[in-house]
Amino acid sequence: MKFSIKHEIKGRIRVHLHQNRMSFEQADTLLYYLTNNQYVTNAKVFERTADAAIYFVGDRENIIEALRKFAYENVDVPAAVLETSGRGLNNTYQRKMVEKVVYRYARRILLPYPVRAVYTTAMSLKYIYKGVKTLLKGKIEVPVLDATAIGVSVIRNDIATADSIMFLLGIGELLEEWTHKKSVDDLARTMSLNTGSVWMLSDGKEVQVSSNDIKEGDCVVVHMGTIIPFDGEVYDGEAMVNQASITGESMPVRRVKDNYVYAGTVVEEGEITIKVKKVGGTSQYEKIVGMIEETEKLKSASESKASHIADKLVPYTLGGTALTYLLTRNVTKALSVLMVDFSCALKLAMPITVLSAIREASLHNVTVKGGKFLEAVSEADTIVFDKTGTLTKAKPTVVDVVSFCDETPDELLRIAACLEEHFPHSMAKAVVEAAKQKSLEHEEMHSKVDYVVAHGISSYIDNRKAVIGSYHFVFEDEKCIVPEDKKEQFENISDEYSRLYLAIQGELAAVILIEDPLRDEAEAVVNSLRKSGISKVVMMTGDSDRIAKNIAEKVGVDVYYSEVLPADKAAFVEKERSEGRKVIMIGDGINDSPALSAANVGIAISDGAEIAREIADITVGSDDLYQIVTLKMLSDALMKRIKKNYRTIVGFNSGLILCGVTGILAPTTSALLHNASTLAISLKSMESFLD
Template sequence: MNATILHESHGRIRIRLKQRRMTLEQADQLEAWLQSRNWAQQITVHERTCTVIAYYSGDRRAVLDDFRRFSWKEAEKNVNLPAHSSRALNREFEEKLVGKIMLKAACTLFLPPPLRIARILWHMVPFVRRGLRCLLRRRIKVDLLDALSISISACRGDFGTAGAVTFLLEVGELLEEWTRKKSMEDLARCMSLNIDRVWLRTEQGEVLVPVSQVQPGDAVIVRAGSVIPMDGIVLEGEATVNQASLTGESIPAIKRPNSTVYAGTVVEEGECVLEVKQASGQSRYDQIVHMIEQSEQMKSAAESKAAHLADKLVPYTFVGSLLSFALTRNVARALSVLMVDFSCALKLAMPLAVLSAMREAGKAHVTVKGGKFLEAVAAADTVVFDKTGTLTHACPRVAKVIPFGENKETDMLRLAACLEEHFPHSMANAVVEEAKRQGLTHEEFHSKVEYLVAHGIVSTVDGKRVLIGSAHFVFEDEKCKIPEGEQERFAMLPEEYSHLFLAIGGQLAAVLCISDPLREEAAAVLRTLRNMGIKRTVMLTGDSQRTAAAIASQLGVDEFRAEVLPADKAEFVARLRKEGHTVLMVGDGINDSPALSEADAGIAISDGAALAREIADITIAADSLWELVELRRIAMELMRRIHSNYRFVIGFNGVLIALGVMGILPPATSATLHNLSTLGVSLRSMGPLPQAQRTLIAE
């Protein structure tokens, strides 16, 4: 790429490309390609000026080398752009807004009065039509007030006021449409699929390939706990699929051969082979947008209250206008009241505040599926944590492998990795990574793999039943035995590790010791949450009582429960809610799904099981638990903003009505101030929430 450095400082560089113009698609490609570089912290591409602003870390030469070797052909091959571009949306609405303002200014300055009046009457038509529709349906809503105020002004010959009100309403509608679409696009992008690789069935067997290589007609294998990566038709197998995010169905759907499956849904039980129909999976985007637009579940109680109050206040505004006219016989005073109503700002500002908060959460790597869940986070007094992968690192490591019987350590690790690679979970990832570190290849030599939730994995190798999972599963459920003469060695297993038990043919074959270090920030995050109003923190784990107690003391949680099963977690959360607590549940595994569903708001870790992410109401990044603190801050600031908006809208519009009745404000001024206040509170609602310092950590 030919480019010139315009300006640079420490960790920041501004570069102009040596080309005359850049398309929106090229700008998206360049930004995505640069963002994928290891040095990239923040990349901004300005397509109008063909410039790039890059914030980077590390060696400056690496940054310049990447700019030099960039080519549009390489970007087209390696960068998968979303079907819907946020840049294109912003450009579209920028041009609409600027065009509307320029046209209004030009008409005011250059058109003769008769043509200006004709233009105003033309722009009045949609508002009058909506008002008449309300009247015919016998509904007194804000559309009727808008139509009456504009029509009365026009009838009185005050076309300046009618034109100003119409223009402000059009700008307000444009801004509302842009904010809603932008917020929904950001949310949909956050909630879209995050799948890098899939199991592809080929003539040579199952192959793990990048999702970008999958084409329509290919056969993809999806197993329990995994997300379906593409739209397709089931070729083989039978599975129950959780489709709640797309259809709202609470009961998983049974999928058999010839059934249609959709990208983004999750296999709860069983497995299937599907024929890919739409390789890109972009249909998921439109389904999510439709869900956000249509689902009443997305509305918080504050939004519903605002909409309900707004509708209730419209008749009072109408009656107040008639009463003002009856008492004063002054059309101007009555019109001043009519041109001011509470519903515009209430109906517009509250949803915008919620959508903007959800968008801001998305920028902080937190995906929120609806405003009601932010409200739950703000009101929460109890947080329940799963331990493994949540309070501990999502990538534990295999500390040692202890073989039993005549088995060899490397053979047992190879076998364990071969089984575990099919099911994404923190412990499974640890086993696979350890095998990779030791250079152990683990080709498929087992038969069908079956995953039992919260227990383990079952398969068959050389005609023998192979199990890997918890002690409860291997010894109590499956009645496996410890080889003779090795009971004492088994009793000496190191207690500082979590254990995975591998059994072959009913005999213990190996124990994999998993080190599960705590997240460095976990204790500080818990203290900070307490300072932000959380009264009770609880840790749930399947570990032994002794291990759980040691970890709980390090973290400083208020209480813990050890040796719990998925049903126990859900039952515990349900009991807390019955006691009157507002409960957040934080987890990452398939076994956390029932509790996530039971909580007021379920919060999943982004690199956890797909089923947990699908069921959860909120997803946070796996990098740091500080996202929980940021989520709580955003939720609390959102509620403060909503209450502040209530006070401002009621107070300001109440003053306007009073001044109008007293004859102090003429109708034009009253309408202008009302619409400007509505626009102002809406723009405020769209703005970023106040930042809070992370200095709340208790000493």
């Protein structure tokens, strides 16, 4: 690809691609290519100018070389990325805004007054119809106020005022629609399915393949705790499926052979094999958009309150207009009250404020599923952390495999990886990664595996029962034993590391020692959260008391609980809430799901179990816990802006009404200032919260 460098500073370079024009698809392709480069931290592509701004780490030559090698035809971009990028949406609304402004001033310049008067009167009928329709429903709400203001202006032959009101209302509606749709689309894209690999059933064996290789009619195995990657029919197995992301159902539904399942839903219990009916495309994306549009998830209490207050204020505005006329017998002063109301600004600015906050959160790698969750984060006083993969690093590593049988450590690691590779937990990933680094091939050599949440895995290998998991699961639930001649060796295992126990035929075969180091930023994050208003910090883990105590002391939590089960975490959260505390729960595993659901706000780590991300209200990136602090700061800033908006709207519009009643401002001026202030507040609400 030919390009030239327009500008560069350390860590940032802006280039211009040598091509006549850039299509939306080409822009999205280049953006996808850049953002998937290991050296690129962020990138923006401007299709109108064929420019790209690239933020990077390391040597600039890595970026230059990547651009030299770039060719549109060589980049395999998922169809959903191209179809839901949002570039077309932005272009459409930008064109609508320009057209609206151009048409208005073209009419004023080119059309004679009588023609403009007829046109304005005809356009006013739409608003008057909405107002009458609202009245016939027995409601006195914002459409009634708009209809009255426009209707009275037309009757008084004040065509300029009526035209100005409709123009500003139209701009406001377009701006709100654009912002809302953009925010919903951004949110839906982040929530959309992004499955890298799946387990395909081939010749009776499970084979891990790229999701892009799946075709209609293929059979895919979906294990407990993972997302169903495609629409299809159940071919084999039985499972309880959480369909909340598609249907809004709060309880999981049972799915058996011949039942239909949807992409994006999650297997909570059991395991199923599905015959794929649909692959690729935007079906999942569209379903999520529909779900967001149809539910009240995006509505925070502040938004609902603003909308409610806006409608409640309409009768008072109409009453104030009538009272002003009765007291002054001055139509102009009465109209000054009518032209100004609090409703427009409240109804427009508040949703835009919340949706802008959601969009800004996404820029910090934080996905928020609704405004009410930001509000809940702001109000929270208690935070509960899971330990593994949350306070500790997201990628624990295997330090050693201690053999308690005749098999070699590598062979035991191979067996463990074969069992663990199906399940989304950081410890399981550590085992699989360790086997991969040693080039230990572990093709399917076991029968169907059973996963016991927060405990372990059970299966059969060569007709021998194999279990792997926690001490409680292996020795207490499964009644496995340590070989007599190995008990001293077992007692002398290092206490420094977390452990996974592998037993075959009821006897301990191996202890896998896993290093699960504390995140570097964990202590600082906890301190920052306290300073931001969190009064109680709790850590809960299924790990041993010895390891839990060590982590708790380093992090500085107020209280910790060890060797807890999923039900224990959920019960603790519910107990705290019953005592009047506002609780945030942060976790990454299947075992955290009940507590995530029970909390006021559930926050999942992005590379954790898919069911945790599905159930959680907010998802944060796995690379930096400071995103939680950023989320708290953003939530607090959102609530401050909402309160400031209330004060500004009430104060400014009250001043306009006072100036109108006293004759300082004419109705046309009041209407202009009122609508201009509404747009100004709305545009101000779209500004960054954390700059």
